[in-house]
Amino acid sequence: MSLNENEVYEIQVYTRKYQIGTCFTCQKCLYCEKDLTFENCHCNKYEKPTKNNRTAKVRGYRGLCYDTSNAQPFLKEFMKKSNLKFGYEVNLATSFYCSLCTACNMNQVTELQLRISIKNGKEILPSILVNWSFDDIKYNDLSTKIEQLVSEHIGLTFSNEYFLAYKGSSEVGAGTLLDNEITFEEFLKDYKRYISNNKKVMIIVTMKDKKKDKKKREYKVNFGFNLNS
Incomplete structure (x- = not known):
């Protein structure tokens, strides 16, 4: 049986529970910036990132309260794909808190x-x-x-x-x-x-x-005639 590229990619990525100290959509550590897709780090990723506990490598992040009833369709799809890709098994029908790295937070608006x-x-x-x-x-x-x-x-x-x-x-x-x-x-x-x-x-x-614009145009015309008279 042949596998396409997407199927191979999904097999290689191991599932995990979501941790607030990681980017929900790309699994970047929001303390040390290590890509956690295929490796791990020793940061306490159950702690919410702040300016005081993250390293200088991570300049910023976005805390997100996700609510499917108010979310834009493109954001719903974005979150759904990440939930399946990393195997979080998060119930997206309920509200929950997560974090996004700067790059993922700036995903293209379509x-x-x-x-x-x-x-x-x-x-x-x-x-x-x-x-x-x-x-x-x-x-x-x-x-x-x-x-x-x-x-x-x-x-x-x-x-x-x-x-x-x-x-x-x-x-x-x-x-x-x-x-x-x-x-x-x-x-x-x-x-x-x-x-x-x-x-x-x-x-x-x-x-x-339009009345004000008309008066301005008339004033400019009259002013021009006065200069030439």
């Missing part, structure tokens, strides 16, 4: 679950729930999706006619501006942090005041 809020002058539309999948998400991809969504709800609209910002759905304030590739990279980092803590993410679409 799906966004968002609440979209559209503010058009004094009118605020009810929040729109969306679940968008991407092959390789970029700022322009998200911008295009939002532009289409706004047009569906208030009529033909282009991205230069509104401002975008984001925040946790339970947070107060105007949020953080989302207007280019750089701010988009920060958005993805914050998005991962929010969903790791089982929080929803909201994007606020604020329509620009």
Whole structure:
């Protein structure tokens, strides 16, 4: 009987109980950074990692309270594969605490679950729930999706006619501006942090005041004529 590459890999990895001092999804020790997939170390991996008990090799990690009822689909699949791969036999239907190394915590986002809020002058539309999948998400991809969504709800609209910002759905304030590739990279980092803590993410679409824009254009034109007169 022939075995494919994945089957050989699964046979080679021995099963173990999950320990809070290891990365759930790659089995890296969060004290000494040793790869525990095929070897062991003498660190106390039943103790929760902190700044005071881990070595300088491990600069950071993420403590995660996993709740399947609120987890994103891609995170559910990520956790399910790791649970099977390492043979933890953790009941993923219940909430539990685990740890992720920095690399695994920054796994690529291919799906966004968002609440979209559209503010058009004094009118605020009810929040729109969306679940968008991407092959390789970029700022322009998200911008295009939002532009289409706004047009569906208030009529033909282009991205230069509104401002975008984001925040946790339970947070107060105007949020953080989302207007280019750089701010988009920060958005993805914050998005991962929010969903790791089982929080929803909201994007606020604020329509620009066309009357103010018109007055500014008229002022510039008049000012230019005065200079030449």
